[in-house]
Amino acid sequence: MRKKTQMIHGGIPRDEHTGAVSIPIHHASTFKQDGVGNFVYEYARTGNPTRFALEELIKDLEGGVRGFAFGSGMAAISSVMNLFSSGDHIVLTDDVYGGSYRLMTKVLAKYQIEVTFVDTSDLNEIKEAIKDNTKAIYIETPTNPLLKITDLSRISSLAKEHQLLMIVDNTFSTPYFQNPIEQGADIVLHSATKYLGGHSDVVAGLVVVNSETLANDLHFIQNSIGAVLGPQDSWLLIRGIKTLAIRMEEIEENARKVANFLTEHEAVTTIYYPGFEEHKGHEVHAKQARGFGGMISFDVGSEEKALDVLKKVHYFTLAESLGAVESLISLPAKMTHASIPKERRLELGITDGLVRISVGLEDVEDLIEDLQAALQ
Numbered sequence: 001m002r003k004k005t006q007m008i009h010g011g012i013p014r015d016e017h018t019g020a021v022s023i024p025i026h027h028a029s030t031f032k033q034d035g036v037g038n039f040v041y042e043y044a045r046t047g048n049p050t051r052f053a054l055e056e057l058i059k060d061l062e063g064g065v066r067g068f069a070f071g072s073g074m075a076a077i078s079s080v081m082n083l084f085s086s087g088d089h090i091v092l093t094d095d096v097y098g099g100s101y102r103l104m105t106k107v108l109a110k111y112q113i114e115v116t117f118v119d120t121s122d123l124n125e126i127k128e129a130i131k132d133n134t135k136a137i138y139i140e141t142p143t144n145p146l147l148k149i150t151d152l153s154r155i156s157s158l159a160k161e162h163q164l165l166m167i168v169d170n171t172f173s174t175p176y177f178q179n180p181i182e183q184g185a186d187i188v189l190h191s192a193t194k195y196l197g198g199h200s201d202v203v204a205g206l207v208v209v210n211s212e213t214l215a216n217d218l219h220f221i222q223n224s225i226g227a228v229l230g231p232q233d234s235w236l237l238i239r240g241i242k243t244l245a246i247r248m249e250e251i252e253e254n255a256r257k258v259a260n261f262l263t264e265h266e267a268v269t270t271i272y273y274p275g276f277e278e279h280k281g282h283e284v285h286a287k288q289a290r291g292f293g294g295m296i297s298f299d300v301g302s303e304e305k306a307l308d309v310l311k312k313v314h315y316f317t318l319a320e321s322l323g324a325v326e327s328l329i330s331l332p333a334k335m336t337h338a339s340i341p342k343e344r345r346l347e348l349g350i351t352d353g354l355v356r357i358s359v360g361l362e363d364v365e366d367l368i369e370d371l372q373a374a375l376q
């Protein structure tokens with residue numbers, strides 16, 4: 001099945017009992033057993049038919065062994081992190097999502113799970129960070145907000161050589177453009193709040209694992225911790241995913257046009273967009289993904305100028321989040337990445353004048369005119 005078809009026919013595309021082409025929303029919290037222990041579903045935290053349809057769908061889209069749905073991207077990441085024990089060490093991409101950074105440094109630190117942040121686009125930095133107690137490499141590619149690219153297949157070889165789990169946050173690329181399991185990842189996770197939902201109306205997280213052992217371990221954790229996604233939100237995600245392919249195609253086209261406009265504008269000092277050949281990770285990304293996505297970051301030189309742009313735009317909504325039908329704009333230093341200490345932020349290149357946009361589905365001419373007026 002090709003990608004576009006899979007979005008619509010993957011997973012469990014219709015109700016077996018009624019033929020309904022939209023999966024029913026099962027609100028039941030418990031299920032009648034035909035005798036003790038004789039059941040398909042037992043209790044809705046352990047398993048729910050609507051959630052299961054979504055879990056099957058994301059499993060198919062990522063090409064893994066089993067899928068899991070959680071109440072948010074962070075719930076998904078926290079649950080995955082519960083695969084580790086105190087004393088374990090994890091190597092992570094240095095400009096990970098701010099919430100992931102906070103989880104690792106403020107919450108997991110309490111359980112003595114050790115982390116090292118490195119520029120994972122540089123294989124040598126990872127090699128140097130690996131220690132005897134290292135258990136996993138956790139990456140984002142492209143990263144947020146600098147869109148740095150990590151070579152998935154090279155990380156996979158390194159992970160296999162050292163018997164480490166390879167975990168990839170695939171939120172930015174979506175399963176339509178990138179499938180890390182094909183490149184050797186063991187676990188892929190998503191903030192489904194972004195492109196997968198796509199309409200800024202659901203908070204959710206998804207995980208796909210690539211072995212039965214991981215599937216059993218993560219199901220045990222999902223059921224034990226209980227950070228599951230509800231049936232209504234599961235249904236919303238299934239509906240969102242049906243149009244993921246077509247949204248990503250359009251977003252890809254819009255983003256390239258917006259990036260072309262920005263790169264020529266004199267007020268823009270630096271632009272980060274992996275679709276440009278000059279982008280450091282362009283070649284690697286082109287090799288491992290089918291599209292460059294809708295995220296662009298650009299520097300306008302100072303916080304004052306950035307705030308001015310944010311104030312003047314009409315069609316770019318000033319908001320956290322990304323991946324929606326509506327274009328969004330943000331100031332990473334003050335918003336998504338505010339929990340990262342300033343010194344560290346600047347080290348990473350997340351300057352005060354850095355503006356991040358998530359290109360949506362509006363007419364691209366309107367988007368360009370909007371930015372043009374705001375950059376005057």
Ligand SMILES: *Cc1c(COP(=O)(O)O)cnc(C)c1O
Binds near residue numbers: 075097100169172
């Ligand atoms: C938003 C985001 C998360 C967190 O997901 P929530 O659904 O907000 O909990 C994790 N990783 C990335 C890359 C994100 O953009």
